[in-house]
Amino acid sequence: MQIVLANPRGFCAGVTRAIEIVERALERFGAPVYVRHEIVHNKHVVDQLRSKGAVFVDELSEIPPGAMTIFSAHGVARSVEEEARERSLPTIDATCPLVTKVHFQGRHYVKAGRTVVLIGHPGHAEVIGTIGQIDAPIHLVSTQDDVMALPFDADTPIAYITQTTLSIDDTRTVITALHERFGNVVGPEVNDICYATQNRQTAVRELASISDLVLVVGARNSSNSMRLREIGTEMGVESHLIDDGSAIDPQWLENVGTVGITAGASAPDELVDSVIAALKQLRPATVSELDGVKETIQFRLPAALRRPATAQVPAAE
The missing domain is CATH 3.40.50.11270 (Rossmann fold)
Known part of the structure; x- marks a missing residue:
């Protein structure tokens, strides 16, 4: 394997x-x-x-x-x-600091007289914090349907900001819906979403394209980890979100030649190591790593x- x-x-x-x-x-x-x-x-x-x-x-x-x-x-x-x-x-x-940047963006748009829409997940800690950092009503949307339900006229000046750990593709869809619904919309570029979210989503797409099984190491309350698993599934590959190597079900490995492993932005390397060790106990295996973006931001x-x-x-x- x-x-x-x-x-x-x-x-x-x-x-x-x-x-x-x-x-x-x-x-x-x-x-x-x-x-x-x-x-x-x-x-x-x-x-x-x-x-x-x-x-x-x-x-x-x-x-x-x-x-x-x-x-x-x-x-x-x-x-x-x-x-x-x-x-x-x-x-x-x-x-x-990238979350703080979103707070600054929201305040800037409020000062410019725009109605601010936050693209994010209800109840997420980052969303709660962002709403509470901006001294104006913030309208939370997660889907295209949420955009259609916004109680504003089509000519209302709108500005959007985003939860940093969201899916780039899902965010793009909601942004498109905002532009279709309203005639005056501004906001950060899609590429301005958290670099780590974007890089890990790009990497998991590449990984899923060559894997029979994708394992995402991360917590179930981690938005970015959950999305990595969803991307693997959307690409037609069996994908599981696991805490560590102890969560592996041996049945997942039936007829599997290549296992792809990634990890959410809050998962330490030692948990990935535990997954590799657990897989090697179940099947003889070789380990390789894809080329990818080298992150040097500090x-x-x-x-x-x-x-x-x-x-x-x-x-x-």
């Missing part, structure tokens, strides 16, 4: 930065460090950080007075930032973690 790895796969720069923020905060300020919501959508990553002293909470009210607080990579609403200030919690923001850490190690706990902003 051949095992072929997609390239790129796994951690993106935003996830790498978010995890490093928690690790450095633990080193700098000591345990416990409190994180509002999962820092990234991967149980393995969260459990590792928890073992080092990170405490994950749903609400700021669960955090003791004065405790170091970190906001997750998905971003938070301004109301959460204000609550932290009112409680005098020292905070570090691990929001992915994001700077927050200023509080770039200072010398003698720095004090940052004051609440």
Whole structure:
């Protein structure tokens, strides 16, 4: 059996930065460090950080007075930032810079007098944070039908922004529907969607074209991981989203000559390694990797973690 790895796969720069923020905060300020919501959508990553002293909470009210607080990579609403200030919690923001960019885009469009439409999934942490970062009504759409149901006249000036982890193809379809429904529409280019989402979707399409089975390593609450599996299925290849090698069903390998493996942007390499090891226990296999885009993007850490190690706990902003 051949095992072929997609390239790129796994951690993106935003996830790498978010995890490093928690690790450095633990080193700098000591345990416990409190994180509002999962820092990234991967149980393995969260459990590792928890073992080092990170405490994950749903609400700021669960955090003791004065405790170091970190906001997750998905971003938070301004109301959460204000609550932290009112409680005098020292905070570090691990929001992915590409998510912050969407917030800036939305505010820019509001100042320009446009009605803002957010293309995203209801209830997703990033969507909740984005809506809460823009001081104007934001209209959430996920499908073409949602666009048709928008309660605006055809000449309403519209601007769209997007959840960063969405499918490029699905986003393009919704954007097209906006242009068909309204005569004055602006927004970022489709290629302006998160580079990691685009690169991993392109890679999984290439992978599926040569595979009999596609395995996507990632969490079920990870939007970008779920979409990678959907793309494999749409291309007519049996595709499964798995947490690690222990989730493999040996029956999946019947009449399979090539297994393609990729990983969502919040899945660490060690989980991919566990899948390869599990497959090799079931069948003799060789491993190769596709050529792909080399990702060199790095994001700077927050200023509080770039200072010398003698720095004090940052004051609440």
